Amino acid sequence: MRRFDYAAPTQIFEACALLADRGDDARALAGGTDLIVQMRERGRKVPLIVSLRNLEGFKGISQNADGALTIGAMASGNEVHHSPLVQKHAYFISEGAELLGSIQIRNRGTLGGNVGNAAPSADAAPPLVAAHATASIVGKQGTREVPVGDLMVGPGQLALEPGELIQSFTVPAQPAHTGTRYVRHVPRREMDIAVVGIAALVSLEDDLATIKEASVVLSAVAPTWPHATTAEQTLRGQQISEKLLADAGEAAAADSRPISDVRASAEYRRMMVDVYTRRALATAIERAKTAV
Ligand SMILES: Cc1cc2nc3c(=O)[nH]c(=O)nc-3n(C[C@H](O)[C@H](O)[C@H](O)COP(=O)(O)OP(=O)(O)OC[C@H]3O[C@@H](n4cnc5c(N)ncnc54)[C@H](O)[C@@H]3O)c2cc1C
Numbered sequence: 001m002r003r004f005d006y007a008a009p010t011q012i013f014e015a016c017a018l019l020a021d022r023g024d025d026a027r028a029l030a031g032g033t034d035l036i037v038q039m040r041e042r043g044r045k046v047p048l049i050v051s052l053r054n055l056e057g058f059k060g061i062s063q064n065a066d067g068a069l070t071i072g073a074m075a076s077g078n079e080v081h082h083s084p085l086v087q088k089h090a091y092f093i094s095e096g097a098e099l100l101g102s103i104q105i106r107n108r109g110t111l112g113g114n115v116g117n118a119a120p121s122a123d124a125a126p127p128l129v130a131a132h133a134t135a136s137i138v139g140k141q142g143t144r145e146v147p148v149g150d151l152m153v154g155p156g157q158l159a160l161e162p163g164e165l166i167q168s169f170t171v172p173a174q175p176a177h178t179g180t181r182y183v184r185h186v187p188r189r190e191m192d193i194a195v196v197g198i199a200a201l202v203s204l205e206d207d208l209a210t211i212k213e214a215s216v217v218l219s220a221v222a223p224t225w226p227h228a229t230t231a232e233q234t235l236r237g238q239q240i241s242e243k244l245l246a247d248a249g250e251a252a253a254a255d256s257r258p259i260s261d262v263r264a265s266a267e268y269r270r271m272m273v274d275v276y277t278r279r280a281l282a283t284a285i286e287r288a289k290t291a292v
Pocket of ligand 1: 027028029030031032033034035036037052073074077099100101102105108109110111112113114115116117118121122123124164165166167191192193194
């Protein structure tokens, strides 16, 4: 591993200034479970590491007066997974966080790091996109809110200006009768990278038989974490049936843009999008029926 300089500022403006001044030569460090591995095993050059560990306002999980949830970017995978607030509010965010490697990785790795690493196969980011969460971005110019779905522009690339950091995520309150599910397909049971991941959110009408709103977001089958928009349109306003879920699965497969690589062919991935979309929707609908 190459030598690097290390800073752990206590002020946000100082962290942003250090990162902005050094541009591509500097990276933010959260848990390091992606960044340090890339530096050590893949020879990634990072002359300056700026740790976020001492910054105020990046930690914790809380509920706001309007019912929305704020999750600090430095909240660890385990904190997010075990949080009763997250589980009550948007269960699939807890499910995605549970899949970040092992217990040890989840104790270090953060939600902000999962989004910040911008891997198409990320597990914790897609539920945030499906829940229409926004990211609070801090930089030298101040703070701005960006939908998490607009943050990733390609593998390893975020729509952030030099020196900007994700401080927290805000997950809006969900309507009554809303259920969620994140499910992924991996060849191994544990410690594997998703071949396909599906984040599904479904809100039902009061009759509990009609879909009012649906959000389906794909992982590992496109360069970003896109909504399966045709699948979502297929579901909205429709009565729940086996055929509807089958149609939505097919539509999501058509919405995906997978590549072939060592883990799976594009054709196999597309088939798995179909299967896992149906499964994710079926569970989300069951959860929506019992949610208040
Ligand atoms: C053995 C192992 C198994 C894993 N399994 C999975 C898995 O199953 N699913 C999965 O999704 N991931 C997995 N990961 C990847 C990793 O653990 C997660 O992506 C984790 O959430 C990264 O968080 P971190 O805090 O460690 O990020 P870091 O490594 O600290 O940072 C990652 C990137 O994000 C940037 N960054 C960090 N925080 C911010 C911020 N607040 N604002 C802007 N940019 C920021 C950093 O500069 C860096 O480029 C695994 C990793 C390992 C080592």
